[in-house]
Amino acid sequence: MLQPRTAPLPTGQPFASSDLAALLKAAGDPLRLEILRLLARDSFGVMELSRIFDIKQSGMSHHLKVLSNAGLVASRREGNSIFYRRALPATDSPACALLTSLFATVDQAPLDESYQQQLKGVQQERAQASQAFFSDNATKFRAQQDLIASHQVYAEAVAELLANTPLAARRTALEIGPGEGEFLQVLSSAFSEVIALDNAASMLDKARVMAVTQGLGNIEFVHGDTADAVERGLQADCVVINMVLHHVPSPAHIFDHVRQLLRAGGALLVSELCHHQQQWAREACGDQWLGFEPEDLSHWAAQAGLTPGQSQYIALRNGFQIQVRQFFLSPTRQV
Structure with a gap:
């Protein structure tokens, strides 16, 4: 879980003048304010930040240390x-109101x-690395994913959650990154139409073959990412994302796009x-992120205007743990 390097002050303890001075000093620099603005919706390494802001790594490390010591950034x-x-x-820190107002x-x-x-x-390089991996490893996708978790392990939990999810309608489902298409079978039987969205053409081809083999005639295959889907005006009553977020350049942006793709009550x-x-998951499975804390997903969803629902956690024998989460868009949709 991302945490400030300085522990929050105990509840009820006054905000010491020295702590207040450090916080205000950290925020009193134009470049550091730009860094805070950037880090609101995404995570970056020192090298990436140095490139974005065009300064030496040593200089960026200094700024991050100042911000971290003041409790303004988390690592x-x-x-x-x-x-x-x-x-x-x-919420129990005396600096909470100040930080909230500052941000x-x-x-x-x-x-x-x-x-x-x-x-x-930077984001394009991340995306290209992910696309290249799946283009080069489409034939080995199943075996590599099974190193972490087989499809059946999480698909059953998602299918059960889907069956018990109250939706305003069940016209259209959208799966982002359907892989070889196994879960499309579940969606095909539960919705009038299904959209399969993937930015890797080779993976989309494998999902299309599966659909033809299984005789699934209500699936539309779309080559692109979530930004493309928003631009095309796609809409769905339910969006499903199975084991995809750790492959994408900016998970927070996915939540923003999903909010725009969901119909009211979706x-x-x-x-x-x-x-x-x-660490081996990066090379073997093309992972850009080593999973996420539940609080990360909750935070991104809240920022996107989605409210949490049910959640389930599945522990695997190999030490990995899977979270299955549910989020809703208000019946009164506001974009």
Whole structure:
């Protein structure tokens, strides 16, 4: 779980002047404010941040240390790398109100355009790495995924959750990253139409073959990512994301897109790895992230305007743990 390096002050303890001064000093730098603005919705390593802001790594490390010591950013180890994002204000900390107000003020202005261009480059490199992996390993996808968790392990839990999910309608389901298409069979029988969305053409071809073999005639196959789906105006009553988020460049953006893809009263179902330290998964399975804490998914969903529902956690013999989550979009849809 991402946590500030400085522990929150105990409930009821006054905010010491020295702590307040450190926090205000940390936030009193234009570049550090831009860093906080960027880290609101995504996690980045030092090298990525140095590239985005065009400064030396030593300089970026200094800024991150200042922000971290003030409790403004949080860090998490991903194998041999450390990623940073903006800290979540602890509700029992005397600094909570100040941090919440500070972050809200920072977010009122967009990231500087020059930084946005560099950010796009970093995100494109992440996306290209993921696409290249799946293009090169489409024939080995099942075996590599089974190293962590077989499809059946999480598919049964998601199918059960789907059956018990109250939806305003069951016209259209959208699965993001359907893999070889196994779960499309479940969706095909539960909805009038199904959309299979994947940015790897080779994987989409395998899912299409499965659909033809199983005689599933109500599935539309779309080559693209969630941003493409939003641009095309796709809409669904239920969106399913099975073991995909740890492959994508920016999981938080997926939640933003899903909110736009869902119809009023719709639901998002997610199965995903809990955070782990098995570095080999990067090379063997093309993972960009070593799973996520449940709080990460809850935070991204809340930022996107989705409310939590049921959750289930599945422990595996190999030490991995899977979280199966449910989120809803209000019946009164606001985009």
